[in-house]
Amino acid sequence: MFINFRRIHKCQCVRLLTTGLLLCVLMVCWEPLEHHVVSHMRSYSYRYLVNSYDFLSTFSRQSGKDRSNRVDGETANYPYLINHPWKCVAGDGKSWDDVLLLLFVKSSPENFERRQAIRDTWGDESFVSSELGVNVRLAFAIGVHSDVGRRSGVQSALLREDNVHGDLIQQNFVDTFHNLTTKLMLQFHWRQMYCPQAHFLMSADDDIFVHMPNLVQYLLDLLSTKSGAKNLWVGHVHKGAPPVRRTNSKYHVPYGLYPWPSYPDYTAGAGYVVSGDVAAKIYQATLLLNSSMYIDDVFMGMCAKAMGLSPREHMYFSGEGKAPYHPCIYDHMITSHGHATDVRSLWREAMGHSVHNGSRGFLGNLYCLAVRVMLLCLPNHQNTYSCRAAFT
Template identity: 30%
Template sequence: RMSVRCLKCSLWLLCLLTVTMLWYLNLPSYTVIENLNWMYFYEYEPINHSEFAFTLRERVTCSEQDPFLVILVTSRPADVKARQAIRVTWGAKQSWWGQEVLTYFLLGHQMEPEDNMLALSVQDESTLYGDIIRQDFIDTYYNLTLKTIMAFRWVTEFCPTAKYVMKADSDVFINTGNLVKYLLTYNQSENFFMGYPLIENFSNREIFKKTYISYQEYPFKVFPPYCSGLGYVLSRDLVLRVYEMMAHVKPIRFEDVYVGITLSILKVDIHLPKSNDLFFLYRIGFNTCKFKRLIAAHSYSPEELIQYWQFMQKESSC
């Protein structure tokens, strides 16, 4: 009986392997383009990015006063805990060093209806906090680029007077005061783009990996210089120019690379701070002094955001 079962399993695996091989062999072949030319992605006729309507866009204060910094956080509808953690930690205070800082969350619509018995609905959050920006596309990992386009559109249409804009992930610890202080000290209000730089990052062709991208979607071996989507900062003029350029550049699945492509077409370089301890791509262990010096660190749970923020408020010196 065991041998029959093993034989069936072997035949099943053989069939699966055969189907996979046939599928792979029948994939259309694409030539890797060796010479980098970012104009490859440029379309002379505008591509319409405005087909998605805002279903929530919030009561903004930009028309009343000019915020120094607007932080736009990508978030899934179900991530209520992450949004609440940000609201009581680095996103709680609206004034740093005498400068106004506003924080909003970027959402799409979830595929399944919300279970109102389990958590606060997005509509309820919007009513309570007034910090949700949402369009009517489905909220998935590969729609992050649509979310970023939405962010740039929202700033362009509803908050064009913000001096700086930061796009960040919801699992990022941000030292908001340090960020504002750095921007005030550096004081570059034009062509400013800063984050965790990724230079000569290779495109991944392993089909079952999360970072896979096809030759058809991206024919080059190397990505343009870009900043990780964990958190990057742009000056006002650059946000407006990038959004205008986005109308001519077809989206790809990785939003941070997509922004890098538009900036490469615009011939904008990444600002590289003298210190390497400001942006952290990967999770680092908590250290009060290190966290007081950084701007953004990636991959923390809502509970950790709250705990680390409280530790920082208690410790007055390093």
């Protein structure tokens, strides 16, 4: 048999080069691969098999183990720069008003236009009162501007804004990503001190859209049940999410800060609702746990876990995505994320649909089912809501 040694040599070179290329690709892609595959497998295994978190001792304020890498202290140490302690008091000034929902919107100091758009649309207290027949109190949770050079000018503008609208709640902490947990604590502390009678508390970003008629009806339906809406924490639930260990990520959390391979279940911080009893329990948890975990929705999950609370999934609370613009979506929509500039147009469209929409009938409902399947269930299509939401 004749053997071509030159051909064998070439094949070996090709194999060597191919192997080297694959190793290089693996080395380059290992960190994201580890996060998206290996860490998720490890996270799910821990979350559903071990499920042992010791937050009360590891993050206890009394333990002396303050793991915070921030200069700032706890929210209770921050004085109010702008406050409205009588916002939830009745007109007689002596009793609590009946508030269905305390709506706290997390906003950055410079986001004047976003706040105004919310006041003009889904956050309009007078619209909710006159059209929906319930009381909602809107408040914006903010800190001070992060740029020292611009801080004075922005603060003056904030005081003028609040003088007109009376809905800013500001404490003297620097308004940055790593202080979002402080902003979360502000909301639960303020509710406990100044609006404890509110049946529900909603925490929302200033770039989400809330379909207020749908939300109000959902909350009223909950109140009409025998349980009276107890132990409610509802939103877009993240289950078994792993901490991001990549140092170049905005959401990087080192092992020294959070040693477990999985976060407890939590709702996306874009928008979620808790009942009054849950808000009181979260407030108590913030007194027990230090706030070194700077990712606010994860810290919320830690507080809830420490209090024995679990989140409830609602398919029409959004996570990170924006809902499709379509009347068949508006029928069920609660929140949609990513609306920094189009809140007013979406409000006009959604509310116009609500006013003119009558009973669809069998064919109309079948049409909407088909539309929702096309919008929410296409392969490789990123949506705000899951495919299951199409069949509700």
